[in-house]
Amino acid sequence: MKYRGWLIYNGGMKTAKFLEIHDWYIRTARKYQIDLMALSNDELFIGIENGQRLIVSHNTRPDFVLFLDKDIRLAEHLLEWGVPIFNSPETIAICDNKIQMHQQLAKANLPQPLTIFAPMLFSQIKQPNAQFLTYVEKSLSYPLVIKEAYGSFGQQVYLIENRQQLETKAKELIHRPHLFQEYIRSSHGKDVRLHVVGNQVVASMQRVSKADFRANVTNGGEMFTVDPSQEFIDLAIAASKAVGADFSGVDLLYGNHGQPLICEVNSNAHIKNIYQCTGIDVSAFIFEYILAKVQGRS
Numbered sequence: 001m002k003y004r005g006w007l008i009y010n011g012g013m014k015t016a017k018f019l020e021i022h023d024w025y026i027r028t029a030r031k032y033q034i035d036l037m038a039l040s041n042d043e044l045f046i047g048i049e050n051g052q053r054l055i056v057s058h059n060t061r062p063d064f065v066l067f068l069d070k071d072i073r074l075a076e077h078l079l080e081w082g083v084p085i086f087n088s089p090e091t092i093a094i095c096d097n098k099i100q101m102h103q104q105l106a107k108a109n110l111p112q113p114l115t116i117f118a119p120m121l122f123s124q125i126k127q128p129n130a131q132f133l134t135y136v137e138k139s140l141s142y143p144l145v146i147k148e149a150y151g152s153f154g155q156q157v158y159l160i161e162n163r164q165q166l167e168t169k170a171k172e173l174i175h176r177p178h179l180f181q182e183y184i185r186s187s188h189g190k191d192v193r194l195h196v197v198g199n200q201v202v203a204s205m206q207r208v209s210k211a212d213f214r215a216n217v218t219n220g221g222e223m224f225t226v227d228p229s230q231e232f233i234d235l236a237i238a239a240s241k242a243v244g245a246d247f248s249g250v251d252l253l254y255g256n257h258g259q260p261l262i263c264e265v266n267s268n269a270h271i272k273n274i275y276q277c278t279g280i281d282v283s284a285f286i287f288e289y290i291l292a293k294v295q296g297r298s
């Protein structure tokens with residue numbers, strides 16, 4: 001083997017579902033002469049000694065790290081150690097928090113639904129500000145969408161139909177970062193997931209749910225192959241670039257004229273559903289991309 005890589009995953013993800021994905025990456029890596037070792041974030045002990053960054057365990061440095069976890073401190077530590085990390089800690093941090101992600105996309109002036117961020121309040125505050133909620137309902141009208149900043153599989157995304165529901169959910173989330181968003185009716189129960197690697201969309205699928213406004217497959221959405229228009233492709237690549245991703249899964253909504261709107265960018269997109277839908281192995285594109293970087297070809 002010519003190269004050594006680490007695949008970092010979360011210690012809480014030792015289920016068969018995740019181990020299967022790690023084995024998949026390891027098998028693909030082998031085809032590229034990469035000896036890839038899967039390590040959970042709680043197997044690597046990191047810290048500071050004598051005022052200096054210190055990696056306690058595994059002190060032979062790999063050529064790169066494929067970082068499938070969200071433990072940003074660890075990613076930063078490894079980067080400081082001089083190891084190229086894919087995706088970068090900055091990108092993982094931005095994508096982990098939907099508020100930061102929307103702010104970053106706005107810097108690049110990319111189309112997104114109208115979005116209002118909830119204020120961060122100290123713990124003695126028990127009620128959301130009524131005037132703020134009035135502003136939210138006037139700006140977005142019902143139904144509207146609430147999303148927790150940290151969430152996945154559609155599980156922390158809520159459809160709010162009236163003031164009562166708005167007040168209840170806003171109170172429940174008062175000490176968790178969250179946002180309020182225009183509900184895109186034209187995209188009800190459907191969206192497009194595009195996998196971007198570098199400057200390229202390598203695979204896409206449409207997701208459709210008959211039962212829910214959220215199209216997530218884990219939430220009951222069905223997958224269909226799709227041939228996205230250039231507008232969808234260009235926006236997915238621009239969104240991925242805006243958050244500095246090496247590779248990502250971009251979710252696009254259908255605006256009211258069929259135009260794409262960015263729903264979110266996932267830095268840690270899963271590769272199994274897209275493979276089952278399209279037969280495309282995104283992991284091969286990822287290793288080609290990483291090797292080009294490691295060898296200084298791009």
Ligand SMILES: Nc1ncnc2c1ncn2[C@@H]1O[C@H](COP(=O)(O)OP(=O)(O)O)[C@@H](O)[C@H]1O
Nearest residue numbers: 145151152153154155182183184191214215264
């Ligand atoms: N503003 C919106 N209007 C309509 N549907 C939405 C909106 N935002 C999200 N959705 C639907 O909910 C799903 C989950 O939202 P998303 O922001 O991608 O959260 P998660 O990180 O949990 O996947 C999307 O795939 C989409 O189908």
Ligand SMILES: [Mg+2]
Nearest residue numbers: 153154251264
């Ligand atoms: Mg999503």
